[in-house]
Amino acid sequence: MINKTAIISGITGQDGAYLAQLLLNHDYTVIGLYREKFPINTFGLSYLEIKDRITLLPFDLLDKEAIVDLFNMYQPSEFYNLAAQSSVYQSFKSPIATFEFNTISVFNLLETIKVVDPNIRFYQASSSEMFGRVNDLPITEDSILHPLSPYAISKAAAHFTCIHYRESYHMHVSCGILFNHESYLRQSNFFVKKIISESIRISKRKQDTLWVGNIDIKRDFGFAPNYVQAMFLMMQQQNASDYLICSGQSTTLRAIIYYIFSKLGIPETACQVSNELYRPSEIEDMFGDNTKAKLELNWQYNLTIFETLDLLLEEELKNDI
Known part of the structure; x- marks a missing residue:
């Protein structure tokens, strides 16, 4: 069996660390990206005792040419895009910077995959914040988006970008719409x-x-180590889709x-x-309905x-x- 290579952007966050651990346990080669111009925080990777098993690279996802070089060098089979300005509170202070990074980075990644290797599977970390103030609960994958913060607006734009590339270019692009998850x-x-x-x-x-x-x-609220299992399962499906990852309460x-x-x-x-x-x-x-993830991905969460x-x-x- 040939070992697969996965690239994780946002490797230093809680999800990046637990996802890297999961991929290593499945014999993947893992490349982790962290933001240039920011000091790297490897606490999570060190805590899980996996730091030395990962190639860590400072990277700017707004640099499209660098993304092309990255993909040509490592030839990944899967890309997990967890990088984002993810604080709702901070997004009100820096709305333009939040929108620019959270959306343009996704365009750059998907456009590069389309050109370099359309077979690369792409996971996008979408957010339950996109739904905003909904009238009908529980939320499902088909609920209307009504974002109420600059962060939520940026994630909604990135989410629709992913759907566009999946439907227009038949790329394997899946979005995990994660609700609050802790570790x-x-x-x-x-x-x-x-x-x-x-x-x-x-x-x-x-x-x-x-x-x-x-x-x-x-x-x-849910438990982050269990939620990253759903991310991995999405990338193993024959067909890409979008899934709510939540506790249902x-x-x-x-x-x-x-x-x-x-x-x-x-x-x-x-x-x-x-x-x-x-x-x-x-x-x-x-709160969301996780029925689709449980049925189609066989994701277990109780x-x-x-x-x-x-x-x-x-x-x-x-x-x-």
Whole structure:
């Protein structure tokens, strides 16, 4: 059997690290791209003990000629595009830069694949944020997109770009529409990671208060190591398509906070709301239907949010010094 080569953009994020681990376990050669002009953070790769098994390259996905050279050099069979400016909060501060990177990079990659080797399979990390304020829940792959943030707008544009190349040029382009998914490797500015790490600090009397924004909204949360399995399964299908990757349940942020507090023996009064942490536009409730992924990909996912929180809290406490 000939070993396959996969390229992962956004290799240093939580998904990139867990996906790289999965691909290595399937005997892939893995090339990982990280953004030029930014210091590389290899914590996740080192934590999973796979850093030395991956070729890491500084790269600019806005440089189309460099993409051509990359594909000619490594001749990948699969490309996983996880790179993005992925913070909704930051997108309101830098809307133009967010849109430029998140969309033009996808055009550059797909146009290069079309010319260099149309048989390369392409995975795009789409986002549940694209749906915005929907009238009918649960969300499905056919739900109407109504993005409410610059980040969501950019991901919707990239999503439609992928559909265009799949339908017009018959390329194997699949989009995984991922809902919130968490792990120990999640960046500290994301909600669940922030809640757990700061709650541990409160439990150790290193901090008095957890400051939050609107915690009565509801979200669909899952476990990142299981979600990257779905990405891999998409690339193994004969036909490309788009799939919702989600838990199928929504929970209020308040319930998540109070659950973590109860596990650590923290009174609920330690949680305080700040109006400054509210977003300009907010989605009240969002959860998806993962039926298509389970049926067509044979993807297995049955964790509840509280089982996920137990896993996250256990790993955070194990590594807390």
